[in-house]
Amino acid sequence: MSDRVRNLHERAIEEINSGRPAVGARLLRDALRLGDRKGPLTARLLGTLAAAEVAQGNTGRALELLDEAEEVVAPEDRHLLLSQRALVFVLVGRMDDALSLFDDAILRLRRTDQRAALARVLLNRGMLHQIAGRVRLALADLDQCAQLGASLGPDEGMPRTVAKAVHGRGQCRVLTGDIPGALRDFDIAAEVYADQGRGMLAVLAGDRARALLAAGLPSEAATELDTFLGRVPELRMGHEHAEAELTMARARLAAGDPAEARRWAALARRRFHRRRNDTWTAVAELAMLRADFAAGNVTVRGARSAARLADRLRLLGLRNDADEADLLAARTYLARGRLAEARAHLSGRDRPGAPLATRLLRRLVLAELGAAEGDQRRTFAEARAGLALLREHRSRFGSLDLQTGTTSLGGELARAGLAAALDNGKPEVVYRWLERSRAQAFRFPPVRTPADEHTVDAVAALRQLAREARAAELKGNQDSDALRRARQLEREIRAKGWRTDGAGERHVEVGFAEVKAELADADSVLVSFLTDEGRLLAQVVGDRRAELLGLGGTHTVFEAIARLRSDLDAACGRRLPEALQQVIHTSIRRQLAVLAEHLLDPLLRVIGDHNVVLVPTGALSAMPWSLLDALRGRPVTVTPSPSAWVSAKRTVRPPGPVLLVGGPNLKHSSDEVRRIARIYEHSTVLDGEDATVEKTLDAVKRSSLAHFASHGHHEQENVLFSRLDLVDGPLMAHDVHQLAAVPDHVVLSSCDIGQAVVRTGDEILGFTAALLYSGSRTVVSSVARVDDQAAVDVMTAYHQALTRGVPPGKALADATQTQQLMPFVCHGWGG
Structure with missing residues (x-):
């Protein structure tokens, strides 16, 4: 009989460790019915059943089972009961008691040769340290666990224990901000879980989501959580289910949807409360208060609730969450104008190892306190310190996806600094804060994802x-x-890139005086757009002066751009009934008139007859500037930031080979390529069956100028896969990011491939952006559909001008002057 009982016990452990506690509990109850209730194996059965009950949220029943086991436990098995009781205490918020029990169990086990048991208890204590925010201690326990497990081998069931230790290490890395390292650890654990414990794969999806959320990618985090939540009911993992709901609340809040955030947080709170998990119930309540604040429900009552919750979280041993609640209380009091009470909750300092989110929040609240007190110096100092923390964090990422996403974590800090700069009014101060608040990913050199x-x-x-x-x-x-x-x-391909470490380097920000000197050299003025309380502003910087001008309403301008682009797409390359064509062209003229009035006319006095360098914000990145009458025929260059423009201007490369590529299924592409080939006598031409992805990528790396006449597709939902059609498939923005070298000058004679997705902080992603990030100085591309036949004449004239030494911006302005609706834009450097 005992052999059968042992077999049931082993099978139960297997099921519990594989993420199926309900199945394991059934097997254990069968074993208890068959066994001797006073025998030495009973305590082990009861202890394991207690673990299964804990996993299902039945903490009260788990403690009863452990009390029963205490009566029959053998001395050599006492560590098991100590560890199981400690796990229950963790879930009910008795962190100090849990730590004492874990310490006792580990001390006992170190006196024995039960190394497998020691590894498992170290794993559990590491989990406790991680929850309490003691990352250094957590990593020490997890590393010891992994080392012990690796020394024991698979016969003692250690691969899964080692995988859980690596999994835990990844969770700690999320707390320290090492997102690429965390994702690599999760991958290692996933390989073992796929073979031994598929139930844990769902748990891993939740942890991946938390990592992506910490990297500023809330929509990607939500996708991971959808995977997890779809499997949770069948696995009956109640605690993990509630944790996933809580993470979804954080993802919705980060995505700017506080109502949905509160709904998910309330679901998580109810589920934790039903499980009598006081610790996590309190954490869910904090998420609800954060959602209330983001929704504008800023009351003294809310501040007091956050303050009481901070005390409660501290008693539960959750120091990081307690700090966050205190900061939320301070921020709420500030919003109500109660500065003394706000200061009382800002008396603490960042603890060593505090999560980045908490450190950024503290800098933000201190910056807001400076603004409330009229202390600009303090506001600037705190906002600058917070953005420096974020810059260091960003430098750890090699993926452009993560670099651009991370900017959102400091969005409020950047806005606080910029608001203070606008109040200050000094041109150099406004310039400096504009530079700190946009296109920060351009400050870092590109990192190629290692091919596998x-x-x-x-x-x-x-x-x-x-x-x-x-x-x-x-x-x-x-x-x-x-x-x-x-x-x-x-x-899958994007996720691979997320695991790449950054180079840790950073390009220096170009100063105000330097920009003015470079503008004077290029006979240009710089126009940097920004938004402030529903209206557009523009800082115009020339060689001798700088002004801040008010423009039209943001909604009016952005809506006109959207309508204009829609009209351009409808009018392009189609034979339409005369009446419909007249309606569309009337609408185009109307939208251009709106944009001239609200966007450009206020600037004309200041920009004079100079060349124009534009730094757009938001939907202005999709503006076809040359269609405005006042800019027709004038060199206009669009750049992500003044520093990016100066860097491109100062980069000098020797001329090299010219590459011309004609894509398939485009009526006039071969004609366009042939005509341009006559301009460049020794150019490389890839057309027809020769225009393959492999040949093109190989030639691109060796070219200084590349021209593509092909269909282009801007992928709004997945911009890294915006693409150009070639004969054997698409050449994607992802391919561009992998290139060791890109042409100095690229022309994309393709529809809407000049568009970009604009993330927080005017971080841009798309095919054109990929070339700029990778090192192309000049990219000419269209922000709307292009008439293929008209494009042939425009592009021919453009390249003829280039061979005469005309700069790209001027060449494009001249080439498009006779074409009324040609939405090409010169990006990067146009001088």
Whole structure:
């Protein structure tokens, strides 16, 4: 009989460790019915059953089982009961009691040769340290656990324990801000879980979501959570289910949806409360208060609730969460004008190892306190210190996806500094804070994701699927299955990039005096746009003066741009009924008139007849500037930031080979390429069957000027896969990011490939942006659909001008002057 009982016990442990506690509990109850209730194995069965009950949220029943086990436990097994009781205490918020029990169990085990048991208890104590924010101690326990487990091997069931230790190490790395390292640890753990404990894969999805949230990618975090939440009911993992709901609340809050954030936080709170988990119930209540604040429910009552919650969290041993609650109380009091009470909750300092989010929040509240007290110096100092923390954090990322996403974590800090700069009014101060608040990813050199066999295969498969989907589209159909599989591959390829470490380097920000000198040298004025309380402003900087001008309402201008682009797309390359064509062209003229009145006219007095360098914000990144009458024929360059423009201007590269590429299924592409080839006598031409991705990428690396005449597609939902169509599939923005070298000058004679997704802080992503990030100085591309036939003449004239030594900005202005609706834009450097 005892053999059968032991077998049931072993199977139960396997099920519990694999994330199926309900199944394990059933097996243990069967074993208890078969065994001797006073035998030496009973205590182990009861202790393991207690663990299964804890995993299902039945903490009261777990403690009863442990009390029963105490009566029959053998001395050599007492560590097991100590550890199980400690786990229960963790879940009910008795952190200090739990730590004492873990310490006792570990002390006992170090006197024995039970190394497997010691490894498991170290794993559990590491989890406790991590929850309490003691990351250094957590990592020490997890490393010891992994080392012990590796020395014991698979016969004692250690691979999964080691995987859990690595998994825990990844969770700690999220707290320290090492997101690439955390994701790599999660991958290592996933390989073991896939073979031994698939239930843990769902838990891992929740932790990946928390990592992506810490990197400023809330929508990607929500996608991971959807995967987790879809599997939780079948796994019956109540605590993990509630944690996922809480993380979803944080993701919704980060995405700017406080109402949904509060709903998810309330769901999590109810689930934790039903499980009598006081610790996590309090954490969920903090998420609810944060959502209330973000929704504008700023009351003294809310501040007092946050203050009481801070005390409660501190008693529960959750120091990081307590600090966050205190800071929320301070911020709420500030919003109500109660400065003395706000200061009382700001008396503490950042603790060593405090999460980045808490440190950034403290800097923000201190900056807001400075603003409330009229102390600009303090506001600037605190906002600057917070952004420096964020800059250091960003330098750890090699993925442009994470670099641009991370900016959102400091969005409020940047706005606080910029608001103080606007109040200050000094041009150099406004300039400095504009530079600190936008396009920060351009400050870091590009890092290429190391190629591996899996990613290479995934990219090849994606290219084939895209080709199949495009073929179906040209026939008037939609291959839904190919599109679905393509989206899945795109996510896998992006996720691979998230694991790449940053170089830790940073380009220096260009100062106000330097910019003025470079503008004078280029006979240009710089116009940097920004938004302030629903209206657009523009700082205009020339060689001798700088002014801050008020423009039109943000909504009016952005809506006019959206309508203009929609009209341009409708009018492009189609034979429309005369009446409809007249309606569309009337609408185009109306939108241009609105944009001239609210966007450009106030600037004309200041910009004079100089060349113009524009730094857009938000929807202005999609503006076809040359369509405005006052800018027609004038060199206009669009750049992400003044520092980026100066860097491109100062970069001098020797001329090199010219590459001309003609894409498929475009009526006039071959004619365009042939005409331009006559201008560049020794150019490399890839057209027809020669225009493959492999040949193009190989030639691009060796070219100083590349011209693409092909269909272009801007992917709004997944911009790293915006693409140009070639004969054997798409050349994607992802491919550009992997290149060791890119042409100095690239012309994209393609529809809407000049568009970008604009993230917080005017961080841009898209095909054109990929070239600029990777080192191209000048990129000419369109922000709307292009008439293919008209493009041939424009592009021919453009290249003819280049060969005469005309700078790109001037060449494009001249080439498009006779074409009324040609939405090409010169990006980067146009001088």
